[in-house]
Each structure stands twice: as C-alpha cells, then as structure tokens.
Amino acid sequence: MQKLVEIVAGVTNGSFTASAVVEEHLGRIKARESEIHAFNLVTADQARETAAKIDDDVKAGKKVGALAGVPIALKDNMCTRGVETTCSSKILQGWKPPYDATVVTKLRQAGAVVVGKTNLDEFAMGSSTENSAFGPTKNPLDISRVPGGSSGGSAAAVSAGFAAASLGSDTGGSIRQPAALCGVVGVKPTYGTVSRYGLVAFASSLDQIGPFTSDVRDAATLLEVISGHDPMDSTSIPQSAPSLVSVLEHGVKGMRIGRVTDLPEGCEPDVLARLEAAFDALRKAGATIVDVKLPSLQYCLTAYYLIAPAEASSNLARYDGVRYGNRVEATDLNAMYAATREAGFGEEVKRRIMLGTYALSAGYYDAYYGKALKVRRLISDDFARAYKDVDTILTPTSPSTAFKFGSKTDNPLAMYLCDVFTIPTNLAGHPAMSVPFGVGADSMPVGIQVLATTMGEQAMFKVAAELERAS
Amino acid sequence: MPEQISKETVVKVSRLARLSLSPDQAEKMTSQLAGMLEHFRDIDALDLSDVEPMTQPYPLKNVMRQDVEAKSLDRQEVLDQAPAAESGRFRVPPTIGFDV
Numbered sequence: 001m002q003k004l005v006e007i008v009a010g011v012t013n014g015s016f017t018a019s020a021v022v023e024e025h026l027g028r029i030k031a032r033e034s035e036i037h038a039f040n041l042v043t044a045d046q047a048r049e050t051a052a053k054i055d056d057d058v059k060a061g062k063k064v065g066a067l068a069g070v071p072i073a074l075k076d077n078m079c080t081r082g083v084e085t086t087c088s089s090k091i092l093q094g095w096k097p098p099y100d101a102t103v104v105t106k107l108r109q110a111g112a113v114v115v116g117k118t119n120l121d122e123f124a125m126g127s128s129t130e131n132s133a134f135g136p137t138k139n140p141l142d143i144s145r146v147p148g149g150s151s152g153g154s155a156a157a158v159s160a161g162f163a164a165a166s167l168g169s170d171t172g173g174s175i176r177q178p179a180a181l182c183g184v185v186g187v188k189p190t191y192g193t194v195s196r197y198g199l200v201a202f203a204s205s206l207d208q209i210g211p212f213t214s215d216v217r218d219a220a221t222l223l224e225v226i227s228g229h230d231p232m233d234s235t236s237i238p239q240s241a242p243s244l245v246s247v248l249e250h251g252v253k254g255m256r257i258g259r260v261t262d263l264p265e266g267c268e269p270d271v272l273a274r275l276e277a278a279f280d281a282l283r284k285a286g287a288t289i290v291d292v293k294l295p296s297l298q299y300c301l302t303a304y305y306l307i308a309p310a311e312a313s314s315n316l317a318r319y320d321g322v323r324y325g326n327r328v329e330a331t332d333l334n335a336m337y338a339a340t341r342e343a344g345f346g347e348e349v350k351r352r353i354m355l356g357t358y359a360l361s362a363g364y365y366d367a368y369y370g371k372a373l374k375v376r377r378l379i380s381d382d383f384a385r386a387y388k389d390v391d392t393i394l395t396p397t398s399p400s401t402a403f404k405f406g407s408k409t410d411n412p413l414a415m416y417l418c419d420v421f422t423i424p425t426n427l428a429g430h431p432a433m434s435v436p437f438g439v440g441a442d443s444m445p446v447g448i449q450v451l452a453t454t455m456g457e458q459a460m461f462k463v464a465a466e467l468e469r470a471s
Numbered sequence: 472m473p474e475q476i477s478k479e480t481v482v483k484v485s486r487l488a489r490l491s492l493s494p495d496q497a498e499k500m501t502s503q504l505a506g507m508l509e510h511f512r513d514i515d516a517l518d519l520s521d522v523e524p525m526t527q528p529y530p531l532k533n534v535m536r537q538d539v540e541a542k543s544l545d546r547q548e549v550l551d552q553a554p555a556a557e558s559g560r561f562r563v564p565p566t567i568g569f570d571v
Contacts, residue, residue, distance in 0.1 A: 098548040191528040205527055234534040235527070302511045313488060320489070322561050327554035333566045338491040350490055354481070354500055355507065357488040368511070373524035375514050380525055412503060413510055429528020454529065 004218035011069030018051035018069030038156040042116040065111030073157040073166035076117035079198040088132035091344025101198020118153030127418040145402040148178030155182040173422025176434040180397035180447025191429035192237035195230030203311035206426040220244035253286030258393035270440040281470035292386040296378040306372035313356030397434040397447035
C-alpha cells in the first residue's frame, strides 16, 4: 500500500491521478468493509469529486496542497458541514453539523480527500469500539479481536488500507492504544497544538486530535498540516508548531531515553520483552538509557477516571433534545430531557455521566474531583523532574496486544486498565506516540510509546523514527 | 473518603444528571459505581494539603478575540438540525406549570 508521502509526490508530479488513488482505496473498502466496519459513513461520491478537482488543478498547472490526493478518514466526532456526524451515539444519529472542524478545513485546503467518518466508542468513551451504538469495528489483522479504542475505526481504516491516513482524538489513549493494537503509528500531540474547534468535546482539558498513519514520516507530514494556532479554540497554543519531517533522519546519538523503574504492574511479559528490545535498539543507535522514577503514576487511573467523567458530565449536558440530535417527546421540559437522554445514551456513557456528576456534586466535590486535580499536579510534577534528566521516555503503549471481543465488557475497571500507560500523558498535557515494534506471543503487533515533554515533538519523532528503522 | 455509595444517592445523582434510570438500572449502577469508587480510594492515603490543583495542562489566561464582527453560523442551517423549531427559534415543551 502506498504511503501518504508517495501519494502526494505522485499526484503532484502527475505520475498518477488522485482519482486513481481514491478508486484504489474505495475498492479496498468495498472488498472488506462489511467484515471490518471501520466506517459509520463512506463518502465515496464526495471523495471522487474532490479527487477529480485536484486532478484538474494538476493538469492546469495550478499549485496543489501538501496532502494533494491523500485519502483520509475522520473519526466520527469531528464536525463535517452537511455530512452526518454521530459520535457513534443514537442521540446524534442523523445530525449534520452546520460547520467544519478546523482540522477538516485544514485538510481540505491541503488537498486531502475525505473518504469517510470512522466508528468509535460512543462519545470516545472506551478502549475497544465495543461501546459504539452502531456495532464494533473488527481488527483487520484478526477479526476475532478488538481494534482498540476509542478511535478504533480510524486505526482499522489505516491498517486495512481503506485510507492512507486518518485522524483520531485522544483523551486517555484513544489514538495510541488502537494504533498499537492495529499495528500503525498514532500520535497524540501536545495539548493545544491541534485545534479542538469542531471536535465534539469529551473531556476538554484532556482531548487532543492527532494522526494515524502507516509510518512515522507520514505522521510527521500530516501533523505539520493540522497543527497551528487557531483563534476559534481558546486553549490553542499561540505559537507555531515545530518542524517534524526535518528531524526524522537526525538519529538518537547522545539522546537520553528514560526507563521508568516504577512502571505500574499488569503488563504482559511479551510486551515488556519488546520494550527491552526497543531500549537495546536505541542504545545501539547511540542513545543513553537513564532510569527515571514516576511515583505518582500509580494514581493516574484514579485521577483520570474522576477528572474525565467530571468534564464529560458537564460537556454532555448539552445533549438535551433541544438544539441538535434526537428528542423523545414528553409533556414537560424536564421529562423530555430525561427521556431523550435515557433513550439516546448507551450504558458506558451513562456510567461516566453518573460518575462525573457524583464526583462534582455537593458534599463529594472535595473528596473526589478536588483531590483528583491535586493528584494531576503530582503526576505533572513527577514528569517535570524526570525530564530534567531525559529527552524522552519509553513505555509500552498498551499492557497487552489486541484482545478478543467480549473479554472485558462485563468489567468496566478491567477495560479502564487498558489505558494505564497512555493516561499520564493526557493528564500532563504532553505529546506521546505509539510506534509498531514487532509482535507479541500471539503474533499480534506491539506498540512502543514514546513520551516527551510539552512541545517536545521533535525529540519524540527522532526516537520514533529510530525505532521504526530498527523494527 | 465518603461512605459507600447508596442506591438513594445514585437515584438522586441520576436526577441531577437528567437521566431516568429504571430501578434495575439504578441497582446495577450502584454496584458498578461502588466498585470504581472503592478502587479510587488509593489516593486517600496521599497528603495533598500543600498541592495546587491542576485544571489545565497549558496555562493560558484571558484569551480574547478582537472585538470585530465575524461571520457566524447560518441560522436556518442550525435550526434545520434541531428536533423542533418555530419562527426562527428552537421549540421546547412547556417549562412551567409542572413538577420539576
């Protein structure tokens, strides 16, 4: 399958057309989508129109964008004007947003071809896509296994060759974990790097959009396009994002890579073996491995599962059957709210709304939410200390390879533990990415997570590129 | 940390969250929330008295835009997506005269 950068080069210099590229991808979608279910919606007609327009521009000698002709899939929690955006929830089924998310505008301006909207755990709450109201996505490498989540459809779309790249959102690991489970690259940038305008909010202080691609160079290329300050997002960092593609060949000689000595328990031995192999590869390439301690990491799950549901309970209050989405009619306003939300939200979403409402309610706020915010500070301080001694930190992305459907659905806590290595990054607001690095005992891919400090994407990409060369 | 969560509290919270849970759902929710809250007790032992709460990862203050007119969403396009609209407005069921 063609890389994103190869498609851009070929379309731009006229060796092949954007239309041919789109047809190739639509062909693969036609062949396998019925078994994978990566998409909530395939926008084939619009994709063909966009591709034809790019081909016309190339023929006419006009300048085309940095992503000319690249078929891209969007997680279905990013607003696309006039195109259904559901968050894989019944409450939004049929909703056509009146505006484009900033990332969608940027992609269109760069000449990308949107091929569809991908499946997710409802409102991005989950680690397997089993919480989608429209049925789960299957892992293209083994359809008896989950693709991870919540951006499982976006990961599967790239893994199956349905799109050359896709966008996901990551609140506690929702890009990195599915990337690891599907054997692709997934990046969660520094909080504030990519605009959240038009991303349906889950937990606003944690959410961040990022790319899925089949290799590190493609990820750097796509991230450069979608990054940058946006006045429409008040949490957007008011400075330009660093150049990433330019550092990929720099190597890791002299870099200091952190090994966490007090990593939370519960990681499978075959995954830990790959982590050791990753350290060996970086050492061979000239990096120094330095032990670091992150003692507060053990509390990250508690902090996250109080903070994220608290923010979600507030964000999801807007689904009240008044301005958008679906309504269940009732005699008065309050009864309408309750009936609408009861019918529209799935079980996991209700559970998190309940948990968050409880954690924020009078009498419990200090004991739960207030405390969690303080633990968040401890985790951030731990990282700050560690990054005095190291440039990046390496951990597994996920404690295990892709698991079987149904194996964690009865136990919410077991599912939450999937995010134990990815959550700390979101709490700190740092960047982190998952790079495929060999396979586990079951021959399924293992992802290694590269973490860096705020705006530390260059160091992170250097290490990721080295791991890719060594894998 | 507070006592174990009761079914009565769960029902109260569900009203605050505008979710109407059936008695069976409330029962199940109570046991699931109790399990999670039990797990969350791990932070009870921490002394957090001198720790500043962290609400945002990147400290930005008073983010304002220029006070100039800008294009806003098309009203009709927005209303077309509402469950009910009338005379350029969202339409809702009666808000007063019922037990709230």
